[in-house]
Amino acid sequence: MVVPILPATSAAPPAGGIRSQTGADLRQVALTQFASVGFAATSLQNIADIAGFSKSSVLYHFASKEMLLEQVLTPAIDQLEVVLDRFVTEPETIATRERFVDDFIDFLLEFRLELHTFINQAQSLRGIAIIDRAGLLIVRLAASICHDDASNEDRLRFGFALGGAAYSLVAGMTFLGEATLPDDDLRPALRTVMTELLAPVSVHPRPAHS
Amino acid sequence: MVVPILPATSAAPPAGGIRSQTGADLRQVALTQFASVGFAATSLQNIADIAGFSKSSVLYHFASKEMLLEQVLTPAIDQLEVVLDRFVTEPETIATRERFVDDFIDFLLEFRLELHTFINQAQSLRGIAIIDRAGLLIVRLAASICHDDASNEDRLRFGFALGGAAYSLVAGMTFLGEATLPDDDLRPALRTVMTELLAPVSVHPRPAHS
DNA sequence: AGGCTAGTTGACCGATCGGTCAGATCCTGT
């Protein structure tokens, strides 16, 4: 017995124009559960209970649990691809790298739950198409940020930026009050730390950026 | 059908003096699985197959799956407590904070799998004694590193240090080749990055430490 | 009114889960 968070509108949407509100609700619930307790530990029954539907309904809207995961993560991976493509297309200058940091922070704040899901569970979810696609993107991202001649420190900084962001923006809530900050307070601090980690040494730790 | 990695010495340890080699093997296998695919996604059958025993044997050595997790994580949590107590006992100077960073790096390298397990799965494992104890330690750690007047940036740096280390030292292997570095090459890079994140601004980004 | 389609559901399936229990098996002390 779980009290439904979303009352399911009693199976009768007021206007037919609404496109699959149920599917969106289920995706949102699934994302929250996947990010907080993990994909393997989240059952379809669990998702259905929270959303106020039956397990059969979940499987009506999504062909399988894996397909649900794919649809949940796809918008985030698409956006990450856009951000990365924009970065690698341009000539590399301090300005373009700083704009990449800004783009990346926007991505982090919008898709923090998706990031946490595929960053911290990639190994157990190998073989699922969207996860493998995300993995390739991460490799491309690493290669673009760290050149061939990058030092071990710089490669480590990239890993810290990725794993640190995923942890601080989601899991950090478990222990710290950080993530309860409104995004507007979080963004400048995030920009400072991410710049330290991702911008080359030519940018000083606390730059007076544009 | 899983080929056992550890041949189980055919149920006859050569000398009776060896204290529970089987238990140690099982703990090692369990730790690897918990860290790589997650606690929820790891079944006792899975652990037993890899270790070359039956599921019943696992439950003979450990009262339950949760007790196995506790025994797997306890040495790491104990060591983290030692490191933290040593830091908070001493007066805070640049030197003591730098030594804390060194102690912490030693901890990270020795217990990287344990760290990754309880950092990235704490939310789904709440209620298990060792996890709650680890959580309290993390809170104490945060309070010791970040004082009451710490900036949002510094609090974020602490989260990045924790989550970044857990990711870079374990999950990073999925995408990057970093963690395949031998520890001796990894340690100085880790020291540089961790110092940037955990040492106050009075220590410059690349200090010529002792 | 009468079909059509989309949405929702309970009943059900085989597989696997964590866990229990009654034996085997084997080493050791006497």
Added chain:
DNA sequence: ACAGGATCTGACCGATCGGTCAACTAGCCT
């Protein structure tokens, strides 16, 4: 030789897993 404890295992249990299926409902078009 024999008893006893430690170790290991297969058979089994109830619960839950992801997934299938037929039926039911409700709006919509003609």
